[in-house]
Amino acid sequence: MSTNLIDSTTLFLEGNTEFYVPKNSLTQIPPPRTPVFFNTMAKFKRDLLISIFNSHASQSGHKLTFSDTLSGVGATGIRLANESEYVKKIYFNDANINASELLQTSITHNNLDSTTEVSINEAHKFLSNFTNRDVRFDFIDLDPFGSPIQYVDSAVRALKINGVLSLTATDGAVLCGVYPKVCLRKYGSLSLNTEYFNETALRILIFSLASISSHYELGIKPLFCHTDKHYIQAYVQITDSISDTENRIGFIGHCSTCQNRVISELPILSCNLCSSNNKIAGPLWIGDIFDKSFLNIAINNTDDSNLVKLYRNAISESSLPPLYYVTDTISQNLKISSFPVETILSKLKENNFLSSKTILHSTGFRTDANVEEINSILSKTSTSNI
Ligand SMILES: [Zn+2]
Structure with missing residues (x-):
């Protein structure tokens, strides 16, 4: 040198x-x-x-x-x-x-x-x-x-x-x-x-x-x-x-009016909840982004607790729909106080929806509930807390 x-x-x-x-x-x-x-x-x-x-x-x-x-x-x-x-x-x-x-x-x-x-x-x-x-x-x-x-x-x-x-x-x-x-x-x-x-x-x-x-x-x-x-x-x-x-290649349709979001092989131009025009992203990958079986192998091949936690969280969200939600954004839209993500997950579970945190955002979560269903559950939760 x-x-x-x-x-x-x-x-x-x-x-x-x-x-x-x-x-x-x-x-x-x-x-x-x-x-x-x-x-x-x-x-x-x-x-x-x-x-x-x-x-x-x-x-x-x-x-x-x-x-x-x-x-x-x-x-x-x-x-x-x-x-x-x-x-x-x-x-x-x-x-x-x-x-x-x-x-x-x-x-x-x-x-x-x-x-x-x-x-x-x-x-x-x-x-x-x-x-x-x-x-x-x-x-x-x-x-x-x-x-x-x-x-x-x-x-x-x-x-x-x-x-x-x-x-x-x-x-x-x-x-x-x-x-x-x-x-x-x-x-x-x-x-x-x-x-x-x-x-x-x-x-x-x-x-x-x-x-x-x-x-x-x-x-x-x-x-x-x-x-x-x-x-x-x-x-x-x-x-x-x-x-x-x-x-596994398609588009995102995002409604700025009600925050509904869909992922599909062909672009969906209007919101199926409020009929507003969707904004479109894509073409993009609409298949899985986490491989559950590979991540189980990864867990067995590391002693790093931070990585194990990351992989476990990714496995938890791997079977849920694409396009996560963020607790703060939902609360702002509803004009209610923000909830911890754990509270939202438990309320969704009580209402028979699947849900998980996401490793892509610290206050984000995935669920099979749509935005109307999420808003309804959180509005009731907010009212009952007053
Ligand atoms: Zn909409």
């Missing part, structure tokens, strides 16, 4: 692994892109990826290859190589020579030379070296600045059948409905700014992957999704069955 780079970096511990990071990435918010980008705040995201990787390997029954496609300092791949028992080989790639120097030093520090390989390349060129069937990856991580969509075609071509693609998008304003026309241009889908904005964003991201995969007659199967205020992330398996995608 060059003297200048040595002087500007330091060893950093995350999980059970030490690796080298730029000193300025530990003090500046947001962390700078030079000499190499590294975000300490993304630890949970890396914990999650390692857990999903281990679970997929456990399900597959063999060790896996992994592409850290836009590796930066290589935090994800270094941690995987050091902490997972399921690694066959980690391939790091970054076009920034500082990144490759830094992560090579981290590889040596952890004695990981035999299970890692480093390349300095533009991401498309790197992935194009792995399109032959015998060298394709088991697991590819795409975590660029902004949208991952420009790399998805190359990633699909470099992924084995039944391999997993981790997609992270940080262009939330586009996917969540602030810039719907930009979303239409980039993702081929109109976004919509609603209370369940991040679910719409996830469904658009997954739709874009499904659309690109279908060019190759490949299907997709979402395993798990996660969002926070900085990113939207989907873990999706690529399958050899295009039927996994059929009947």
Whole structure:
């Protein structure tokens, strides 16, 4: 490593692994892109990826290859190589020579030379070296600045059948409905700014992957999704069955008057409760976004109580309808005091509706009750409390 780079970096511990990071990435918010980008705040995201990787390997029954496609300092791949028992080989790639120097030093520090390989390349060129069937990856991580969509075609071509693609998008304003026309241009889908904005964003991201995969007659199967205020992330398996995608692409119809929402294969233009015009989002993924059986495997493959809680909550909501509600929004619309989400869930249960919290919003919930039924139950609850 060059003297200048040595002087500007330091060893950093995350999980059970030490690796080298730029000193300025530990003090500046947001962390700078030079000499190499590294975000300490993304630890949970890396914990999650390692857990999903281990679970997929456990399900597959063999060790896996992994592409850290836009590796930066290589935090994800270094941690995987050091902490997972399921690694066959980690391939790091970054076009920034500082990144490759830094992560090579981290590889040596952890004695990981035999299970890692480093390349300095533009991401498309790197992935194009792995399109032959015998060298394709088991697991590819795409975590660029902004949208991952420009790399998805190359990633699909470099992924084995039944391999997993981790997609992270940080262009939330586009996917969540602030810039719907930009979303239409980039993702081929109109976004919509609603209370369940991040679910719409996830469904658009997954739709874009499904659309690109279908060019190759490949299907997709979402395993798990996660969002926070900085990113939207989907873990999706690529399958050899295009039927996994059929009947799972459609539209959202959202009524701004009564807050009714529907998801359907063809756009529903007017509200079936109050007959107002619906706002439309899509096309987008209308199938499941959580795979219950995979998440049960994930629970059995981690000791991390935060991840177990997250997976259990996702299982709980996995069988309920798309498009969650937010307690505060409903209370504002009804002009009543807000209820804890637990109160709403118990009232829905008393009235024989299914319901669950959602991992996509801290005060959100899913239910098979429609908005009129929810409003009726909460209005009665509010009156009885006075
Ligand atoms: Zn309506």
